[in-house]
Amino acid sequence: MTPLAQMATEVLNTADGRAKTALSHAHAAAWRAARAGGAQPSVGAAQPPLHPARPENPRLLPPRDVPRRKPSTLDGRIAMLHAVAHIELNAVDLHWDIIARFSQVPMPIGFFDDWVKAADEESKHFNLLCDCLETHGSYYGALPAHAGMWQAAEETKDDFMGRLAVVPMVLEARGLDVTPSMIDIFRKAGDSQVVAALEIIYAEEVHHVAYGSKWFHFLCGRHDLDPVVAFQDLVRRYFHGRLKPPFNEEKRAEAGLPPDFYWPLSEAR
Numbered sequence: 723m724t725p726l727a728q729m730a731t732e733v734l735n736t737a738d739g740r741a742k743t744a745l746s747h748a749h750a751a752a753w754r755a756a757r758a759g760g761a762q763p764s765v766g767a768a769q770p771p772l773h774p775a776r777p778e779n780p781r782l783l784p785p786r787d788v789p790r791r792k793p794s795t796l797d798g799r800i801a802m803l804h805a806v807a808h809i810e811l812n813a814v815d816l817h818w819d820i821i822a823r824f825s826q827v828p829m830p831i832g833f834f835d836d837w838v839k840a841a842d843e844e845s846k847h848f849n850l851l852c853d854c855l856e857t858h859g860s861y862y863g864a865l866p867a868h869a870g871m872w873q874a875a876e877e878t879k880d881d882f883m884g885r886l887a888v889v890p891m892v893l894e895a896r897g898l899d900v901t902p903s904m905i906d907i908f909r910k911a912g913d914s915q916v917v918a919a920l921e922i923i924y925a926e927e928v929h930h931v932a933y934g935s936k937w938f939h940f941l942c943g944r945h946d947l948d949p950v951v952a953f954q955d956l957v958r959r960y961f962h963g964r965l966k967p968p969f970n971e972e973k974r975a976e977a978g979l980p981p982d983f984y985w986p987l988s989e990a991r
């Protein structure tokens with residue numbers, strides 16, 4: 723089997739969203755099959771690109787230039803789905819990137835199991851949202867999207883714990899805060915396909931945050947660090963701006979992220 727870090731880099735170097743996620747699913751299945759047979763497949767090393775390959779469309783704009791539309795209209799809801807599809811495509815790359823970029827850090831095999839599983843799920847999320855867009859006569863790439871999505875990855879490219887703090891424990895945890903109200907919008911609009919897709923995403927994202935918290939704590943143990951202090955230092959270093967309440971305290975707690983981690987970061991500083 724190709725070493726995992728190389729498989730990760732192949733996904734990062736694939737531009738088209740459907741092709742990227744198909745390769746992601748195939749690589750995840752190969753890893754799972756090898757692990758189910760009791761193997762300890764090689765992680766190896768790789769040189770991931772600083773920026774993953776992306777399709778020609780969507781056009782990427784600074785966040786303030788991405789048009790906002792009201793969720794009370796169908797166009798507004800399509801724009802919302804498009805924005806979430808864009809987040810999911812970035813999430814696919816973020817999950818493979820952490821595997822490839824930090825492959826020199828010795829980690830238990832369970833770390834790679836978790837990240838491969840999450841990458842596989844992000845690929846499913848992207849495809850579910852693309853299917854919803856297509857049901858509504860649109861597609862991923864039809865609208866402009868947010869250009870700043872890879873910033874967190876770039877800023878933490880040399881800091882493994884910083885990456886865990888900012889990506890799963892801040893950005894993906896934010897997804898837990900905002901998804902229930904998004905589900906409500908589509909439920910009120912009677913759009914059962916989108917509600918079903920978002921419910922799958924919501925359930926699975928809890929695990930992604932939990933993987934982040936689990937391995938962040940593991941590394942704090944290895945380096946003899948206080949997890950709360952280390953988390954807050956890293957978020958202050960790499961995340962610009964404060965965390966925005968209201969927080970989904972229940973789901974965050976379920977994911978191993980208690981309030982004393984994030985509440986202090988929500989205050990003006």
Ligand SMILES: [Fe+2]
Binds near residue numbers: 843
């Ligand atoms: Fe996702």
Ligand SMILES: [Fe+2]
Binds near residue numbers: 813840894926927930
């Ligand atoms: Fe996720």
